[in-house]
Amino acid sequence: MTATEMRPDAAHALIAARAPRRWGAWYVAEHRFRGMKAYTQTVIATGIGSPLMYLFAMGVGLASLVDANVEQNGLAVSYLVFVAPALLAMAAFEAAAEEFSYPIMLGFKWNPIFTGMGASPVTPGQIIDGQVIAVTVRIAVTSGLYYLFMLLFGAVPGEFGWVSLGSAVLTGLAFGTLLMAYVATLENDSGQIAMVMRFLVLPLTLFSGTVFPLTQLPWFLQWIGWLSPLWHGTELGRVVSYGHPEPAWLSIVHVAYLLLLTVVGWMLARRVAARRLNR
Amino acid sequence: MPEPVIEARNLVKKYKDFAAVDDISFDVAPGESFGLLGPNGAGKSTTMRMVGAVSSRTAGSLSILGLDPDEYGPEIRSQLGVVPQADNLDEELRARENLLVYGRYFGLPRRLVAQRADELMAFAQLDDKVKAKVDDLSGGMKRRLTIARALINDPRILLLDEPTTGLDPQARHVLWDRLFRLKEQGTTLVLTTHYMDEAEQLCDRIVVVDEGRIMAEGSPSQLIRQYSSREVLEVRFGSQNNEVVARELEGIGDRNEVLPDRILIYASNGEEALGAVTERGHTPITSLVRRSSLEDVFLRLTGRSLIE
Known part of the structure; x- marks a missing residue:
């Protein structure tokens, strides 16, 4: 059907939907930002408080107990330098876990604003895209603040350290989009999200080669790290932050793996949302 | 005759083996106020979601403003205002903010949205609640805010799913007044309801829906003329006696209907019928x-009452 064969009201509708078809995801992100305003102070406070505490406790306090230098593949660095990229990735990872869990359940179920958006020209896929955009910005802000404190603590010796910001955000997205896809399938939350937080998020932050090298784990537990986006993100951060020696192919694997999880999670979430909002 | 804004032919929606909507056909003309009347679970909301281009049909054809919702969902939705059965306002935002974010979904410029938001807050009689938290609004205010939100894009068709369910009588009348104004302005209204007084107040034309099918169609007065008498006499003899007495009252009026608590006698003149009873x-x-x-x-059509 071409516009000339169309009745005027249909042609009018075609024009009216042009902007939402193109920019719908950004409108959704705009909405989410407005919602985040309610807890901006919390975001800023944790964004400042948590790097201060962690860098001090781990990098200064714990570092005085553990061997002053951590040696991996022949390169020795201070514990602060070793742990800082991990803390950065962890902060992004945890922020993503927060933003892609309860707020998604809220939008689908508890205060079904996604249903409301779905009645507008915006599509379910755009609703998901909008969440990803908004949360990416939110993680970037948290990571940016963290990175500033890392600089202040002198924890980033390498000149390409700032690239670890990107790897941290990607770590958050790799885990977060999958979490969002899972949460979108939940008809009811009878503790599943809390279980994910306790038995997935928390253990992953500890056993992903973050506060100690993955090789310190018994061999039969090391697979946790290989599967964990946090390990890949942390290792990548270490490469750019202080030139952690690892083969180039492994760095490529880190990037590819994180991208793959992000894309898979994102696409799954779009599919689940499309099914859920079209009933 | 102007072209219909909604054309549904043999519309079917199945969930596995259950047909929520089972072969429904209807047209809605521009500016018309059209109602789907039926009990809970009749398939009204499902029909509304299909018309709202958020639920795909299993079979049949559907055209909104000449467009097929399967292909032109965003285009159709850009021309609709939707008031869902359950409020889905964003409770984290203030009242007026809800209109601001919603207007953006239609790709409208911020300035235009802000201007319309002010007008609509006034239309919804919520001028003094601009900065109120959604949570602090009463049920009636939330419904009016939802209607205001549905009007932010100046829609061709306004879809209202059970607009006054759960509201107290005063709040219902305020809402009806607002809807009546929209009708006067020429907005096409499509509403579902299980309140017959609501359908009589607001609708030019009604389809009576039960178990996913259309039982009858017409204006409220046509339907009443066709399927009922002019007047109804309601008499009570105590719940245990109604059945027995009803048999002895046969022949009075056109017909009678025994409900658990009363007998309804359908007659053109109720007072005369009462005389005949005594x-x-x-x-x-x-x-x-x-x-x-x-x-x-x-x-009469279903043997059941609307509100069970």
């Missing part, structure tokens, strides 16, 4: 003569 030696505990309503039409 002539037969029965004195009801209470009696009431009233005009026929859509409730009676529904009872």
Whole structure:
């Protein structure tokens, strides 16, 4: 059907939907930002408080107990330098876990604003895209603040350290989009999200080669790290932050793996949302 | 005749083996106020979601403003205003903010949205609640805010799913007044309801829906003329006696209907019918003569009452 064969009201509708078809995801992100305003102070406070505490406790306090230098593949660095990229990735990872869990359940179920958006020209896929955009910005802000404190603590010796910001955000997205896809399938939350937080998020932050090298784990537990986006993100951060020696192919694997999880999670979430909002 | 804004032909929606909507056909003309009347679970909301281009049909054809929702979902939705059965306002935002974010979904410029938001807050009689938290609004205010939100894109068609369910009588009347104004302005209204007074107040034309099918179609007065008498006499003889007495009252009026708590006698003249009842030696505990309503039409068509 071409516009000339169309009745005027249909042609009018075609024009009216042009902007939402193109920019719908950004409108959704705009909405989410407005919602985040309610807890901006919390975001800023944790964004400042948590790097201060962690860098001090781990990098200064714990570092005085553990061997002053951590040696991996022949390169020795201070514990602060070793742990800082991990803390950065962890902060992004945890922020993503927060933003892609309860707020998604809220939008689908508890205060079904996604249903409301779905009645507008915006599509379910755009609703998901909008969440990803908004949360990416939110993680970037948290990571940016963290990175500033890392600089202040002198924890980033390498000149390409700032690239670890990107790897941290990607770590958050790799885990977060999958979490969002899972949460979108939940008809009811009878503790599943809390279980994910306790038995997935928390253990992953500890056993992903973050506060100690993955090789310190018994061999039969090391697979946790290989599967964990946090390990890949942390290792990548270490490469750019202080030139952690690892083969180039492994760095490529880190990037590819994180991208793959992000894309898979994102696409799954779009599919689940499309099914859920079209009933 | 202007082209219909909604054309549904043999519309079917199945969930596995269950047909929520089972072969429904109807047209809605521009500017018309069209109602789907039926009990809970009749398939009204499902029909509304299909018309709203958020639920794909299993079979049949559907055209909104000449467009197929399967292909032109965003285009159709850009021309609709939707008031869902359950409020889905964003409770984290303030009242007016809800309109601001919603207007953006239609790709409208911020300035235009802000201007319309102010006008609509006034239209919804919520001028003094601009900065109120959604949570602090009463049920009626939330509904009015939802209607205001649905109007932010100046829609061709306004879809209202059970707009006044759960509201107290005063709040319902305020809402009806607002909807009536929209109708006067020429907005096409499509609403579902299980309240016959609401359908009578607001609708030019009604389809009575039950178990996913259309039972009857017409204006409220046509339906009442066709399926009921002019007046109805309601008499009560105590719940244990109604059945027995009803048999002895046969022949009075056009027909009668025995409900658990009362007998309805359909007659063109209720007072005369009451006279005939007492002539037969029965004195009801209470009696009431009233005009026929859509409730009676529904009872006649389905053998059940609308609100169960």
